[in-house]
Amino acid sequence: MGTITEPLTETPAKKRNLVEMSWDPITRIVGSLGIFTKIDFENKQVAECYSTSSIFRGYSIFMKGKDPRDAHFITSRICGICGDNHATCACYAQNMAFGVKPPNLGEWIVNLGEAAEYMFDHNIFQDNLVGVDFCEQMVKETNPGLWSKAQKAKAPNADKHGYRTIADIMTALNPFTGEFYRKTLEVSRLTREMFCLMEGRHVHPSTLYPGGVGTVATIQLFTDYLTRLMKYVEFMKTCVPLHDDLFNFWYEALPGYEKVGQRRILLGCWGSFNNPAVCDYRYESMSDWGRAMFVTPGIVVDGKLVTNDLMDINLGLRILLGSSFYDDWQNEETFVRTDPLGNKIDKHHPWNQTTIPHPQKRDFNGNYTWVMSPRWYDQRTGDHLALDTGGGPIARLWATALSGLVDIGYIKATGNSVIINLPKSAMLPEATFEWKIPAWSNAIERDRARTYFQAYAAAAGLFFCEKAIEELMAGRSKTWAPFRVPDEAISCGFHEAVRGVLSHHVVIRDGKIANYHPYPPTCWNANPRDIYGTPGPYEDAVQNTPIFEENGPDKFKGIDIMRAVRSFDPCLPCGVHMYLGNGKVLETRHSPMFGMVGAK
Amino acid sequence: METLTYLLFQAAGIAPMIPLDDKLRPTWLFGKTVHEGCDRAAYYEQDDFGLEYGTPKCLVKMGCWGPVVNCNVTKRGWMRGIGGCPNVGGICIGCTMPGFPDMFMPFMDEPSGARFSTAALTLYGKMIRALRAITNNTVNGEPEWRRPGRQLITGYQPRPGTYQAQSSRRAA
Numbered sequence: 001m002g003t004i005t006e007p008l009t010e011t012p013a014k015k016r017n018l019v020e021m022s023w024d025p026i027t028r029i030v031g032s033l034g035i036f037t038k039i040d041f042e043n044k045q046v047a048e049c050y051s052t053s054s055i056f057r058g059y060s061i062f063m064k065g066k067d068p069r070d071a072h073f074i075t076s077r078i079c080g081i082c083g084d085n086h087a088t089c090a091c092y093a094q095n096m097a098f099g100v101k102p103p104n105l106g107e108w109i110v111n112l113g114e115a116a117e118y119m120f121d122h123n124i125f126q127d128n129l130v131g132v133d134f135c136e137q138m139v140k141e142t143n144p145g146l147w148s149k150a151q152k153a154k155a156p157n158a159d160k161h162g163y164r165t166i167a168d169i170m171t172a173l174n175p176f177t178g179e180f181y182r183k184t185l186e187v188s189r190l191t192r193e194m195f196c197l198m199e200g201r202h203v204h205p206s207t208l209y210p211g212g213v214g215t216v217a218t219i220q221l222f223t224d225y226l227t228r229l230m231k232y233v234e235f236m237k238t239c240v241p242l243h244d245d246l247f248n249f250w251y252e253a254l255p256g257y258e259k260v261g262q263r264r265i266l267l268g269c270w271g272s273f274n275n276p277a278v279c280d281y282r283y284e285s286m287s288d289w290g291r292a293m294f295v296t297p298g299i300v301v302d303g304k305l306v307t308n309d310l311m312d313i314n315l316g317l318r319i320l321l322g323s324s325f326y327d328d329w330q331n332e333e334t335f336v337r338t339d340p341l342g343n344k345i346d347k348h349h350p351w352n353q354t355t356i357p358h359p360q361k362r363d364f365n366g367n368y369t370w371v372m373s374p375r376w377y378d379q380r381t382g383d384h385l386a387l388d389t390g391g392g393p394i395a396r397l398w399a400t401a402l403s404g405l406v407d408i409g410y411i412k413a414t415g416n417s418v419i420i421n422l423p424k425s426a427m428l429p430e431a432t433f434e435w436k437i438p439a440w441s442n443a444i445e446r447d448r449a450r451t452y453f454q455a456y457a458a459a460a461g462l463f464f465c466e467k468a469i470e471e472l473m474a475g476r477s478k479t480w481a482p483f484r485v486p487d488e489a490i491s492c493g494f495h496e497a498v499r500g501v502l503s504h505h506v507v508i509r510d511g512k513i514a515n516y517h518p519y520p521p522t523c524w525n526a527n528p529r530d531i532y533g534t535p536g537p538y539e540d541a542v543q544n545t546p547i548f549e550e551n552g553p554d555k556f557k558g559i560d561i562m563r564a565v566r567s568f569d570p571c572l573p574c575g576v577h578m579y580l581g582n583g584k585v586l587e588t589r590h591s592p593m594f595g596m597v598g599a600k
Numbered sequence: 601m602e603t604l605t606y607l608l609f610q611a612a613g614i615a616p617m618i619p620l621d622d623k624l625r626p627t628w629l630f631g632k633t634v635h636e637g638c639d640r641a642a643y644y645e646q647d648d649f650g651l652e653y654g655t656p657k658c659l660v661k662m663g664c665w666g667p668v669v670n671c672n673v674t675k676r677g678w679m680r681g682i683g684g685c686p687n688v689g690g691i692c693i694g695c696t697m698p699g700f701p702d703m704f705m706p707f708m709d710e711p712s713g714a715r716f717s718t719a720a721l722t723l724y725g726k727m728i729r730a731l732r733a734i735t736n737n738t739v740n741g742e743p744e745w746r747r748p749g750r751q752l753i754t755g756y757q758p759r760p761g762t763y764q765a766q767s768s769r770r771a772a
Contacts (some may be wrong), residue, residue, distance in 0.1 A: 201685065
């Protein structure tokens with residue numbers, strides 16, 4: 001990587017025999033996330049963990065002075081995976097700034113597009129990338145003992161998914177050769193087509209605009225979507241029971257596995273799928289339309305719902321420094337002193353942030369990353385909470401379940417669970433799945449929630465499709481409403497990117513962008529120790545993670561750490577380089593192609 | 601991916617030199633403009649422009665740069681022929697062009713060049729739209745002979761003694 005790193009100096013107080021191990025890059029495609037750890041092999045535990053990013057983006061700097069209507073076109077280019085989530089969120093923020101409410105049909109089309117996106121991205125990540133960490137080839141390399149157990153373990157849901165033993169499931173997950181792996185690729189393709197039907201292109205949508213969409217709404221459009229969606233619904237009926245069997249086996253076969261990737265329950269969800277019957281995009285009524293979303297926003301601390309009010313969520317946002325390559329903006333301009341309701345806005349709120357990059361050497365005792373530390377200020381305790389998104393689904397399901405507000409037939413939030421009803425499909429009868437609030441926020445539960453949320457998105461898609469057709473049949477076929485760009489405005493957009501919370505904060509002056517700050521999920525998850533010394537979620541989820549891998553330091557693959565980090569969905573785990581202390585460099589690839597590339 | 605495959609074929613000596621334009625882009629991808637492949641181009645030709653998003657008409661007045669951008673998305677769609685840009689209601693913002701994004705912002709305003717071109721087109725476009733409407737109306741009618749009734753008026757002359765000859769005699 002391009003960043004120069006100071007050698008990790010061990011604090012003299014530690015007497016343990018620690019081995020430094022680093023994975024850099026660990027992420028999808030751009031490969032800018034690195035995980036640096038110290039592992040205590042004698043006690044089979046990760047002692048310390050630092051999460052770093054070696055890339056500076058600068059969107060908040062070059063957005064200044066641009067036409068506010070260009071925001072979604074530009075911010076969509078932030079990411080090659082979830083650019084449409086940025087575009088959607090930017091449009092939400094623009095709708096608020098421009099005071100425009102899209103026609104109902106436009107809103108349903110956006111929801112259908114985003115539902116397809118969740119179905120696509122979770123699907124391909126879960127079984128083409130995460131699944132590799134649980135497949136036969138991987139398990140044989142890291143835990144041969146577990147493999148022999150799996151061969152004997154009968155799969156309780158075999159009648160639903162067709163795999164007799166857990167080992168059969170693991171074999172089906174082998175990259176390129178596994179049956180389920182290949183089926184997943186095929187299904188993913190359908191969901192991307194669904195997305196393109198609604199938003200034109202994946203991942204930089206062409207048909208999204210402030211004020212609605214440019215998609216031409218016809219019966220044919222929704223038929224094309226629905227026929228594909230029903231194939232996905234059918235797939236979910238085998239996918240959910242298969243993953244339940246797989247993940248439950250891990251708990252049974254490796255007692256204590258719930259500790260892997262476990263951290264305090266500190267989850268944030270900014271809500272998804274606006275309800276056009278309630279949502280008018282006015283800041284003043286944000287609490288109401290936030291609660292009307294079809295994925296309820298919420299902050300969950302220690303299993304309790306702290307708030308599901310978007311207004312509270314917005315006011316509590318704080319961007320802290322501490323270990324990142326930026327200077328403080330205390331002496332810079334304050335853009336927003338109070339919100340439109342007169343609430344005081346903090347200097348470290350995204351509306352008031354000024355980004356001042358300060359490149360320097362990576363030093364794990366000082367500053368070591370380009371990611372700032374977003375936190376949520378808890379008024380009750382005065383704590384700056386390091387919320388995580390758990391990769392998205394676990395936080396969404398948890399906040400939705402506790403709030404108990406969503407009730408659309410296909411989905412019902414009960415207060416302690418979420419019930420998902422899938423209708424009869426081509427070959428399979430109706431199915432009902434219930435996601436129950438788990439006991440832990442850990443790697444396995446993050447992964448399990450992902451599968452359930454795939455079913456949730458499919459069920460929501462069915463509802464949105466019915467609603468859209470209803471509009472069309474009633475003769476309301478407009479998808480876009482005109483607007484005027486004001487000279488002065490402040491606004492915010494709240495959405496769920498695939499892997500978790502996403503917010504865009506905008507300040508408009510003289511009809512141009514004066515300040516713009518997007519906060520995507522990986523900033524919440526991958527951030528460093530803040531000024532109070534509170535570690536970021538990856539860091540504290542990996543720290544103290546027990547090691548179940550049977551390999552010693554020489555052949556160590558770090559699979560348990562990988563599972564912990566990847567449960568947060570940190571983008572594509574394509575190339576992973578491993579660095580062992582004592583000047584010995586070992587490089588391996590944990591890519592989905594590892595069978596072909598191998599270690600070198 | 602297909603470009604890489606082509607290069608492999610080329611390296612193996614099975615394919616000729618990859619066809620490139622003067623910017624070294626494969627011509628099968630960049631040889632035509634968005635507009636040349638766009639199924640909304642006929643609206644442009646007929647001076648029939650969408651003045652809001654969400655209509656099936658040409659989007660040039662809404663900020664589409666398709667007429668001057670090299671890209672085949674309108675022909676190929678986004679995946680498996682589905683999706684795309686102006687063909688499905690999204691303005692072309694020139695994202696395949698070396699001048700992107702600066703030369704195309706603000707995206708949602710009509711490109712200045714389009715103002716001249718569309719102004720020059722007004723008379724011609726309106727005229728052919730009107731003429732086509734007349735012809736379109738005509739060809740939407742069925743030919744004279746295709747109507748219910750016992751009399752055969754296609755001009756076909758049945759030979760005497762055949763079934764048709766007898767039946768048409770009876771009708772007469």
